[in-house]
Amino acid sequence: MPCIHASTVKKVLLGIDDTDSKKGMCTTYLVAVLVEALQNYGVKGYPRLIRLNPNIKYKTRGNGAVAIEIEAEEDQAMGIMDIAVRKVEEMAELDDPETNPGIVLLSHIPPEVEKFSERVVRDEVTIKEAMDLAKKYGMVHAFKNGRGVIGALAAIGFSLQDNYTYELVAYRHKERWGTPRRIDKTSVLEADRATYPHTWDTVDLTNDKTVFSPHSPCPVLFGIRGDDVDAIEMAFKTIKSEEIERYVIFKTNQSTDAHIVTGKIASAKNGCSYVLGGTVVKQPHSILGGHVFFTIAENGHKIDCAAYEPTKKFRDVIRQLRAGDEVLVYGSVKDKTVNLEKIEITSLKDQFVVRNPSCPKCQKRMKSSGKNQGYRCRKCGTKSQEEEILLVPRCLEPGLYETPPCARRHISKPLIRMSGGKIHPSR
Secondary structure (H helix, E strand, O other), X not given: OOOOOHHHEEEEEEEEEOOOEOOEOOHHHHHHHHHHHOHHHOEEEEEXXXXXXXXXXXXXXXXXXXXXXXXXXXXXXXXXXXXXXHHHHHHOOOOOOOOOOEEEEEOOOOHHHHHHHHXXXXXXXXXXXXXXXXXXXXXXXXXXXOOHHHHHHHHHHOOOOOOOEEEEEEEEOHHHOOOOOOEOHHHHHHHHHHHOOOEXXXXXXXXXXXXXXXXXXXXXXXXXXXXXXXXXXHHHXXXXXXXXXXXXXXXXXXXXXXXXXXXXHHHOOOOOEEEEEEEEEEEEEEOXXXXXXXXXXXXOEEEEEEEOHHXXXXXXXXXXXXXXXXXXXXXXXXXXXXXXXXXXXXXXXXXXXXXXXXXXXXXXXOEEOOOOOOEEOOOOOOEEOOOEEEEEOOOOOOEEEEOOHHHOOOOOOOHHHOOOOOEEOOO
């Protein structure tokens, strides 16, 4: 390799998205292969895995885009782009009508790109906007309609400076793609016991499920999420499975709630994710299928909230809400309904029951003497005008509650990563 003089070396950021389909492939795997192909150029640090707005209808699974940071000579950018294009042509699911890869190459991240990337994680943007911005600041290669340019640019520009986690993703040998995954559950439980809470969402103990391995025909065998690379690697070494083809550790915005913004019920819109405050005005009710709904209001504006059947025992918390309770709901808005990911109960309204008084002499429950005529003991004739008002104990406590790992989105922050206030983790 020729000597690279410090004066000619610069940082190059390569972003890729939308190479997979529901039938197979995974953009993270393509990038894992690409990292190996680009080693001679000087790949720096961990590749970036950025989870985008989880509500976008075009997503395949976790809606993730990937970027790589490379140190290269000034005249090597075109060579890097050529290698990336060839890998996408070779590996992407280009025959699928919903697969539209995009590749972006930048030498720096302007503030305009960083702001755009935040919007991609929290809202919806157009292909044209992404194309114009990518061409303005760097190089771009779009396949078909180029929708992948949106994620490719966002993967480069989204800031991981203050809020990030890691994920080790292990991949299968190609001849095993589409076949049942062979992972020893006992070793997974052992890995979880040894490294939790520095790793999380590997297993769902309450629902007796391993949740770190997909069920699709993609190349991914499993992914271990955490905030400590040493703990992640310890878990990886503990797990026994079929032979692994390769693995990569990504730096990511997973488990950060990066998609959530503080909002108001009046301005909440479909396709975005919020934390919304309000008062319960319609207490929970269940519908066919086990889904639970209730309604909150804020300054005269109302919105429905839903805990769907896959959230399992989280629904038991929701069923205990009553009119007058004050809550903060976390989740995505779809069809003017908040799909709950977490809920914070900030205050509980006192609940009372009214019943006939007890006779002070006989201890028997008095009977009504008629409308507005008070009460009378049938045994001794004692009378009373006052009914009994009793405070009903609430089994529910204020604090934060979450959906279980089996129902958690990649980007949602688990409560074990949150501090301050009263939290009620799902385990």
